[in-house]
Amino acid sequence: MKNQPANITVLLALYKFYMQKIVIIGNGIAGITAARHIRKLSDHEITVISGETDHFFSRTALMYIYMGHMTYENTKPYEDWFWDKNNINLKRAWVKSIDFDDKKIKFESGETQMYDKLILATGSQSNKFGWPGQDLEGVQGLYSYQDLELMEKNTQNIDRAIILGGGLIGVEMAEMLHSRHITVTYLIREKHFWDNMLPKEEATLIDGHLYKHGIDLRQETELEEILDDGNGKVKAIKTKSGEVIECQFVGLTVGVHPNIDLVKESKVETDRGILVDEYLQTNIPDVYAIGDCAQLRNPPNHRRAIEAVWYAGRMMGETVARTVVGKKTEYKPGIWFNSAKFFDIEYQNYGTVLPQCPDDSSSFYWECDDHEKCMKIIYKKDSLEVQGVNLFGIRNRHEVWDKWLNEKRSLDYIIARLPEANFDPEFYKHWEGEIQEKFNEEFPEKSVEVRKKGFLEKIFG
Structure with a gap:
């Protein structure tokens, strides 16, 4: 009996360690990915707070709701019962302030909530530049x-x-x-x-x-x-x-900028975004920031300090989940990539393609006669090592380009193997042959075997 208080203290300490209250502010791709992976790795209590919507939805699909292609319900990747089934608490509320000393969140409603570890995933805000009339209706x-x-x-x-x-x-x-x-x-x-x-x-x-x-x-x-x-x-x-x-x-x-209003006047260090280290931790113990609102103090050479793209938020969410459950993991985003759509033209980018080509580099450019498809590859002048590619109207495989860029492959190596990267279905015309012919014209000393037309292309051109 004499040892009972000590035993209880130990048990309480163990319980607190193994059953922490983890709170995530923001239910975008970064915050929700963090919640899902924390649940995969632990039994910690998880609460996701958002004033925007009850449930996570695909922000990139907002335009399709307006255009009538989808409904809001179609944009939710998970059924509403998913959160209860996985014991993830969702709270619809706007946060007013955070007391980092007492680890307490204060809501606009006057309620409060305690946390052991806090993940800030507050996203972005639209830019305004003080134009007269910018606050008018419409x-x-x-x-x-x-x-x-x-x-x-x-x-x-x-x-x-x-x-x-x-x-x-x-x-x-x-x-x-x-x-x-x-x-x-x-x-x-x-x-x-x-x-x-x-x-x-x-x-x-x-x-x-x-x-x-x-x-x-x-x-x-x-x-x-x-x-x-x-x-x-x-x-x-x-x-x-x-x-x-x-x-x-x-x-x-x-454009947009990191939404740091909640912490701008607090102890959390900010610049354009919330400053984080390689483990996505702020200067405050047990407080992390991920997604659009986060700014890496020391970004890798091939990445930006702030990257407001969905897949970066997803990777940050998965990385921070491991760290907060005790599996400390450094954020390593790998080769940059991005994709978008301009009306009917799909766009992909892998690696580094700057608006102005660096002095030590050059470019190989092919454009289709219809002016709706093109490929630009940036490469080092001395070694022909490829630095990046832009693709418009042509779909290529991410894993193939990621492999080529990581292996520092040369321009002629990649051009010869372009069909390996093709992602278009069987009934789409393939353009590798024309691209290879253009390469052979520019680099006759490194000419590659031209991809022969397939059966369908011979018939339909």
Whole structure:
């Protein structure tokens, strides 16, 4: 009996170690992946907090809800019963503040919740740059489910919309509005669409594709102000050149930034995002940050400090799950890749392809006669070692390019084996032969065997 208090103390300590309260703020891909993998690895108590929606949904599918291709229910990867079955608590609430000393979360409702370990997965926010009129009714960005609901309301029975900002969200919004036969004028301050990310050839190709779909693309055009109709609604925009364009909706799609409002004035160290080490831990013990809101203090040479892409959030979620359950794991994202869609053109990128080719590198570029398919490969001038590839209108296998880039393969090696990377189904035309012929013209001393046309290509061309 004398030892009972000590035994109880030990048991309580063991229980606390093995049954920790893990709280995740944010139910996007990063937060939910963390929750799922923590559950796979442990029996810890898990709570996911989100004020946006009750359940996790695919944020990249928001546009398809608006276009009528999907419903909100279709965008949820897991059935609603999945969370109870896997003993993951979901709490619909907005967080007001966090007491890091007492490990206590305070909600807007006045409720509180304790945690042992906290994972911040608060995502991104749409950028605004202080334009006059940017808070008028009918002016908005597109990131959250609430933004989608607002866009549904703001675009009812309108004739003309203005989109500002040449990025991926902007082209998605253009396609959304175009699907409802709304005239779209698209303002970008650059010479070409997304030319802060794409080389000139690819950016020009996308310009042409936007024109083809009836988008009124205005290059090198900047917004001066958004004009009020006198009742708090947008009626037009004025450009810096003085042109006034009437509209009833303005989409602000000039990028996003990490959503750090919750911790900006706290002890958590921030820069543009929440600063984390290689284990995704902040400067506060037992507090981690993942996904769009996280900024790596020391990113790998081939990656950026902030990467607002879904697969980076997924990898961070899986990595941090191992660390918080005691299997300390370093975040190693590997070779960069990305994919997107510009109306009908699919885009893939593997490795590093900068808008301006580095001095020690050169490029191999092929473009189809229809100006809707192209491939650009960046390689070192001295060794021909491939650094990265852009693909438009052609689908290649991620695992093949990842392997080639990790093995530091040369341009001629890859061109000779292009069919290995092809991802298009049997009834799609294959373009490897034309690409190989172009390579042989440019590099006759390293010519490769040209892929012969298959049976279907011989028949249908």
